[in-house]
Amino acid sequence: MRMRPFGRLISLDQAVAQLVRAARPVRATEEVLLEDAVGRVPVRTVRARTPVPPFPRATWDGYAFRSRSTRGARPDRPRNLRIVGEVFAERAFPRALGPDEAVAIATGGAIPRGADTVQIFEEAAVGKGWITIRAYVPPGERLARIGEDYRRGTPLAEAGRPLGPAAIGALASTGIRRVRVYRKPRVAMIPNGNELVVPGGKLGPHQIFESNNLVLGALVRALGGVPILVPPVVDDPRKIESAIRRQLPRADLVLLTGGSSVGERDYLPQILPRVGKLLFHGIAVRPGKPTLAAVRGGRLVIGMPGHPTSCLANGFWMLLPVLRRLGHLPGPGTIPLEVRFAAAYPIAPGALATVVPVRLAEGWAHPTFHGSHAITSLTDANAYLIVRPGEGSIRRGDRRRVELLPEPIGPAPLPK
Amino acid sequence: MRMRPFGRLISLDQAVAQLVRAARPVRATEEVLLEDAVGRVPVRTVRARTPVPPFPRATWDGYAFRSRSTRGARPDRPRNLRIVGEVFAERAFPRALGPDEAVAIATGGAIPRGADTVQIFEEAAVGKGWITIRAYVPPGERLARIGEDYRRGTPLAEAGRPLGPAAIGALASTGIRRVRVYRKPRVAMIPNGNELVVPGGKLGPHQIFESNNLVLGALVRALGGVPILVPPVVDDPRKIESAIRRQLPRADLVLLTGGSSVGERDYLPQILPRVGKLLFHGIAVRPGKPTLAAVRGGRLVIGMPGHPTSCLANGFWMLLPVLRRLGHLPGPGTIPLEVRFAAAYPIAPGALATVVPVRLAEGWAHPTFHGSHAITSLTDANAYLIVRPGEGSIRRGDRRRVELLPEPIGPAPLPK
Numbered sequence: 054m055r056m057r058p059f060g061r062l063i064s065l066d067q068a069v070a071q072l073v074r075a076a077r078p079v080r081a082t083e084e085v086l087l088e089d090a091v092g093r094v095p096v097r098t099v100r101a102r103t104p105v106p107p108f109p110r111a112t113w114d115g116y117a118f119r120s121r122s123t124r125g126a127r128p129d130r131p132r133n134l135r136i137v138g139e140v141f142a143e144r145a146f147p148r149a150l151g152p153d154e155a156v157a158i159a160t161g162g163a164i165p166r167g168a169d170t171v172q173i174f175e176e177a178a179v180g181k182g183w184i185t186i187r188a189y190v191p192p193g194e195r196l197a198r199i200g201e202d203y204r205r206g207t208p209l210a211e212a213g214r215p216l217g218p219a220a221i222g223a224l225a226s227t228g229i230r231r232v233r234v235y236r237k238p239r240v241a242m243i244p245n246g247n248e249l250v251v252p253g254g255k256l257g258p259h260q261i262f263e264s265n266n267l268v269l270g271a272l273v274r275a276l277g278g279v280p281i282l283v284p285p286v287v288d289d290p291r292k293i294e295s296a297i298r299r300q301l302p303r304a305d306l307v308l309l310t311g312g313s314s315v316g317e318r319d320y321l322p323q324i325l326p327r328v329g330k331l332l333f334h335g336i337a338v339r340p341g342k343p344t345l346a347a348v349r350g351g352r353l354v355i356g357m358p359g360h361p362t363s364c365l366a367n368g369f370w371m372l373l374p375v376l377r378r379l380g381h382l383p384g385p386g387t388i389p390l391e392v393r394f395a396a397a398y399p400i401a402p403g404a405l406a407t408v409v410p411v412r413l414a415e416g417w418a419h420p421t422f423h424g425s426h427a428i429t430s431l432t433d434a435n436a437y438l439i440v441r442p443g444e445g446s447i448r449r450g451d452r453r454r455v456e457l458l459p460e461p462i463g464p465a466p467l468p469k
Numbered sequence: 470m471r472m473r474p475f476g477r478l479i480s481l482d483q484a485v486a487q488l489v490r491a492a493r494p495v496r497a498t499e500e501v502l503l504e505d506a507v508g509r510v511p512v513r514t515v516r517a518r519t520p521v522p523p524f525p526r527a528t529w530d531g532y533a534f535r536s537r538s539t540r541g542a543r544p545d546r547p548r549n550l551r552i553v554g555e556v557f558a559e560r561a562f563p564r565a566l567g568p569d570e571a572v573a574i575a576t577g578g579a580i581p582r583g584a585d586t587v588q589i590f591e592e593a594a595v596g597k598g599w600i601t602i603r604a605y606v607p608p609g610e611r612l613a614r615i616g617e618d619y620r621r622g623t624p625l626a627e628a629g630r631p632l633g634p635a636a637i638g639a640l641a642s643t644g645i646r647r648v649r650v651y652r653k654p655r656v657a658m659i660p661n662g663n664e665l666v667v668p669g670g671k672l673g674p675h676q677i678f679e680s681n682n683l684v685l686g687a688l689v690r691a692l693g694g695v696p697i698l699v700p701p702v703v704d705d706p707r708k709i710e711s712a713i714r715r716q717l718p719r720a721d722l723v724l725l726t727g728g729s730s731v732g733e734r735d736y737l738p739q740i741l742p743r744v745g746k747l748l749f750h751g752i753a754v755r756p757g758k759p760t761l762a763a764v765r766g767g768r769l770v771i772g773m774p775g776h777p778t779s780c781l782a783n784g785f786w787m788l789l790p791v792l793r794r795l796g797h798l799p800g801p802g803t804i805p806l807e808v809r810f811a812a813a814y815p816i817a818p819g820a821l822a823t824v825v826p827v828r829l830a831e832g833w834a835h836p837t838f839h840g841s842h843a844i845t846s847l848t849d850a851n852a853y854l855i856v857r858p859g860e861g862s863i864r865r866g867d868r869r870r871v872e873l874l875p876e877p878i879g880p881a882p883l884p885k
Contacts, residue, residue: 056530056590087668087683088683088686088687088696088698090687091687091690091691091877092691092876092877103672105677105844106677106842107672107677108674108675110842112776112840112842114472114730114731114732141663141704141734142662142663142664142675142704142734143662143663143664143675143676144663144675145674145675159732159733159734160730160732160775160776161662161664161677161775163675174472197840197842197843201840201842201843202840202842202843202844202845203843203845207845209845209848210848214880215876215877215880216687216877217687217691217848217876217877217878217879217880218684218685218687218688218691218781218784218878219684219781219844219847219848219849219850220848220880221680221683221684221687222680222681222683222684222687222777222781222844222847222848223680223844223845223848224668225668225678225679225680225682225683225684226668226677226678226680226777226844227678228666228668228669228670228672228678229668229669230667230668230669231669246558246559246577247557247558247559247560248558248559248577250644252503252640252641252642252644252645252646253644253645253646253647254644256519256523256644258524258561259524259558259559259560259561259579260559261521261522261523261577261642262641262642262643262644263641264637264638264639264641264642265638266641267503267504267637267638267641268634268635268637268638268641269634270504271504271506271507271632271633271634271637271638272634274507275507275508275633275634280504282504288557288558314530314576315530316530316575316576317575318557318558318575359576359577360528360576361638361642365634365635365638368634382876386876388804388873390806424528424613424617424618427613427617427618427619428521428618428619428635428638428639428642429618429619429623429625429639431635431638432625432626432633432635432636432638432639433635434635457804459875459876460508460631460633460798460802460875461507461508461631461632461633462633462634463633464630464631464633464636
């Protein structure tokens with residue numbers, strides 16, 4: 054059995070920086086209906102087509118009149134205004150209001166010409182055909198002026214910022230029905246190994262079920278991408294290379310799992326320099342050290358360890374920023390939180406950073422890791438901590454900054 | 470214009486408690502492929518069908534042998550073991566290993582009968598057909614025993630806990646391909662008002678575009694539900710009632726917007742007691758006070774103000790827990806964070822709680838609210854704070870616990 058040892062390992066921070074720099078954000082765009090747009094990223098800043106409100110509107114149920122008609126009103130010197138009609142939301146009052154006239158108006162109703170303020174029902178004494186006002190009502194009360202929410206041309210959704218419910222509402226309120234967004238990133242996943250059987254099939258002796266595709270596919274889905282699940286490829290360098298070449302034209306990112314280390318059958322270190330420019334082989338991190346990456350025409354090809362936990366740990370700290378970059382999503386995608394450790398966690402000394410998956414529950418971090426071959430090391434994790442070389446072991450009660458993984462990547466934390 | 474004033478307002482906390490208690494979680498189930506299962510909630514706890522690993526496997530590249538063969542090995546008294554073969558992942562060694570024999574083994578390879586430990590390549594001196602061991606290697610090194618990750622029957626995905634990538638991987642690793650999950654909650658949304666035009670259409674005089682459906686639909690989508698967007702219904706109590714009755718059999722929740730207050734054309738307070746048992750009318754909160762709810766056979770009908778911001782603020786503190794309950798999602802769905810306020814925010818005194826939407830950026834909370842009629846009050850918000858009656862105004866620099874809204878409900882916060 055031959056070995057091709059790692060060269061110089063690069064640090065975890067360098068690996069992320071290189072990958073994020075090399076990943077080319079998706080350029081293709083598509084138009085989607087607003088009802089399908091939540092979480093999607095607009096290509097251009099979208100501006101208001103109309104002012105909102107498009108006409109002056111009452112923001113409460115009440116009476117609209119001229120402010121000037123109430124000038125000098127006092128409890129002992131009230132003003133009476135004659136009720137000359139009523140305004141519901143969709144129909145306007147047909148003429149301009151004169152002095153000492155008022156109309157009953159419902160929330161959302163158009164303020165009549167001549168009126169410039171609204172008094173709410175509860176504060177007006179109502180007689181037969183009259184209201185009595187006992188204090189001056191300044192102009193502009195309980196109404197929204199034309200364009201008070203936003204004017205024509207106001208940016209309502211910014212390029213490169215994912216659409217949430219409020220932004221979708223803002224676009225709808227100016228009459229927009231469709232929005233141009235970036236296509237979802239497509240990520241091809243190729244598992245590599247003779248022993249792998251697709252779940253649902255039957256295991257022969259010494260075979261195991263392939264799970265990395267579904268793990269990474271779920272991560273890609275959770276981040277708004279489209280996974281392309283390629284069936285396992287046997288340990289044959291020509292077959293692996295041709296699988297990569299087949300996926301490169303259709304995928305924004307190609308992920309390989311297994312065959313990334315230094316053993317005789319670990320073919321990726323020979324193949325990747327042939328399909329693109331090798332960025333690195335070996336990251337100073339555990340789990341996840343046997344990771345390598347190449348880039349070809351702005352498309353990344355990343356080879357990761359077949360150990361499910363190494364693979365998913367890589368997913369958290371390395372793929373998440375790369376996938377966000379491909380999909381034009383801003384920020385790291387995790388939420389930093391200062392928490393105390395509920396248990397000690399020993400860190401082996403040396404030059405490797407350590408990824409420590411934890412479960413946050415009731416304000417404490419509980420380490421969940423028990424071996425990189427064990428997928429159950431991560432089923433409970435909803436956050437992780439990176440311990441950099443030299444930072445030492447974690448003691449019970451230590452406060453550390455962990456990165457919370459949003460649902461559904463991590464299960465929701467239990468409340469404090 | 471007639472008025473039917475509110476009765477006793479219930480508190481925000483009572484409103485949420487009543488709604489969550491009355492909401493019946495979806496009972497229907499469906500089977501989905503694992504590749505479509507991220508974020509879905511399993512109906513039953515799913516247990517391992519097989520032990521993993523199903524046979525003892527090497528967890529590193531190295532040599533497998535009997536630990537006993539190295540007993541007493543020291544740098545000055547090394548033991549030589551004869552290399553009798555090699556084991557790759559999918560193929561087993563054909564016979565039991567004898568004393569002083571070793572096989573080269575790749576990560577994932579089956580440990581031969583007779584062998585009980587693995588030494589990594591780097592720590593074994595290799596001769597022609599021999600390896601030299603200079604220290605005792607205890608049993609169980611660098612290998613995973615049968616069932617070491619999990620045994621047959623181990624729970625891999627819990628009932629009622631949404632599936633993340635790791636749980637999906639665990640299910641895949643035991644050969645499972647499909648999982649039974651709860652159907653997604655269906656939420657019918659009925660906007661109410663003569664002045665409303667669906668976005669994409671053309672505004673007449675004094676009309677406005679309907680946006681609440683799309684806002685609430687985006688919220689429902691973001692929480693894994695299925696929105697049913699009903700076109701606006703005019704202010705006619707019979708039409709509104711029949712729209713509700715049409716949706717009740719197909720929806721797990723019916724949301725109405727507009728027509729929920731105390732004005733003459735606010736028909737929901739008359740209609741809701743006819744279609745179900747009225748839970749409340751009027752919540753002691755601003756924005757959002759004109760909110761009412763009824764329940765019929767475990768199905769909630771909720772009427773909310775038509776003001777886009779009141780509607781979405783309700784969405785944050787009230788609908789989010791209700792939608793999570795319908796969809797069997799645990800916890801509140803927001804992330805509590807202690808932050809400082811970057812600006813003062815005045816709170817009017819009185820008996821109403823106040824919902825304060827904020828934008829978290831670089832560790833500070835910036836209030837974004839500028840009127841409940843203004844949808845732009847919320848387009849920047851990614852968190853909110855509830856100020857309860859009597860808690861007083863917020864001063865610049867105050868530390869408060871805010872509820873972070875996960876992406877894409879709130880835009881991702883800028884890092885500290």
